[in-house]
Amino acid sequence: MTRFGRGRLRRILLGAIPFLVLGTLWQMNAVYRWLAPIHMPPPAAVWSAIFTLQEGCPGLLDALRQGSGCLLTNHILSSMGRVALSLLVGLPLGIAFGVLAGIHRRLGNALEPVGVFANAISGIAWVPLAIVWFGVGWRTTLFILLNTVFWLVFFNTLLGVRGVPRVYEHGVLALGATRWKVITQVYVPGALPSIVTGIRMSMGFGWRALIAAEMIGGDRGLGFMLFVSAQEYKTEEVFLGVLVIAVIWMLTDRACLVPLERWTIERWGLVWRPS
Template identity: 30%
Template sequence: MDRTETLPRNTIMPLSGLKQRLSGRLVLGTASVATVILTYVWVTNLSDNNPALLPPISDIIGAFFINLDNGNLVSALGASLFRVVMGFFIGTSLAVLIGCLIGWYKIAEYLFDPLIEAIRPIPPLAYIPIIIIWFGIGEFSRILIITIACFMVCVVNVIAGMKNVPQVYVDAASTMGATRLQVFRTVAVPAATPFIITGYRIALGAAWTTLVASELIAAQNGLGYLLQEGRRYFLTDQVMMIIVIIGAFAFLMDRAFRKIQARLMVWSEARE
């Protein structure tokens, strides 16, 4: 018998199959985006469309270059990215630390799990009034709201990952003399990595969705501020432009995480 016949069917993907899969994914993805854009163009070109309510793409592109030329867009994007990155980093770091402890050590679960389950259903935006009262309207308050949002959605995935570590891995490591701490560090955390990275991706979405609300706290800069400015002065094209930019950056950052996940999870059977 040929030795290659004993290999699992999903061990190696033929190069031609991989290229075909990527090509098909690109074509379908491009087609879906093009369909949305063409539909929007068709609607905005209807005779009864009000450009003040639904601006054509040319006006949205024009608003982009206007804000780019006067420096408002670059400044706002830099401020918003700083808030998103800081809130995401702090929130997910705490989520991984606390989630791993809760998912692995019973005493940590007994201490922290009731607290997390009690406050998890509370929307992060509900904390805005009390955060303003406690910390004022500075940059710290805006980052704190994003941090809370990222932590709450990520910690659940981390706990689930730690609790779903295959028992056979734990038994094998223990049989070879590994201590509980060594099993935690070298077996449990790596085995929970797919759940942790999924938590990162969900937290990234939460960071962007919370960003605009956090920038309503007397922010003088940021994408949320430009949204508010567009609403105040009825600049619908500017509002649409900011929405597209937020979606584009969130999409690119999520794709970056998917690439990282694919590199780290080469041993996993999960498919992108």
């Protein structure tokens, strides 16, 4: 246990070195002005951009209530809310259709090319058409995100269910299981490695698509903030936005996806197959 703890500490300390080096270089640039502040704002300016953006925000509660002065937290909550909503809707739908298509051979054969095509144009390419349909605003960006999440989860679930060895189904059927039990006790857990891959991919592609969609066809959210700040040449706000996006992504990955993987796939000794 102590050995494990020490190894972990070592990794954290080692991993911090490049960040420290980059941070030092960044700060040195602020002092020696190798690059102009408009191109590379000093760390202090990025830090104070938080407070400039949050100027009209009296406190945490107000930020959570999305008060009008809390610009930064509003953009963050708006983007994250859309991610949560699209997961809440897209995940169950994608898994349900994926399982259905996975166990029904004909349906699967018919829907697989649809999934391939939808995944090929998912994300950013839908933005112009979505703007035509929904106008500039949150509905367009939500549509883009949902579209990305659904098809990736659907497709990976389909592949995962198809990959579950038939003998598991037979074994459970021979014990007297109903069709529904076979789905919940064999297909869904058996497809889980692939489903988790689908969720990870949909988060990877989904965040990118959301940011791009907010830049082009949004009226709020982190991508929108980046775009507006860049147009006004407020580089420190752009830097801040980029850092926030990276931190949010890493936190969701660490806090949700990695533990999910550890608790299911690794514990069951299943093999992760890249689809």
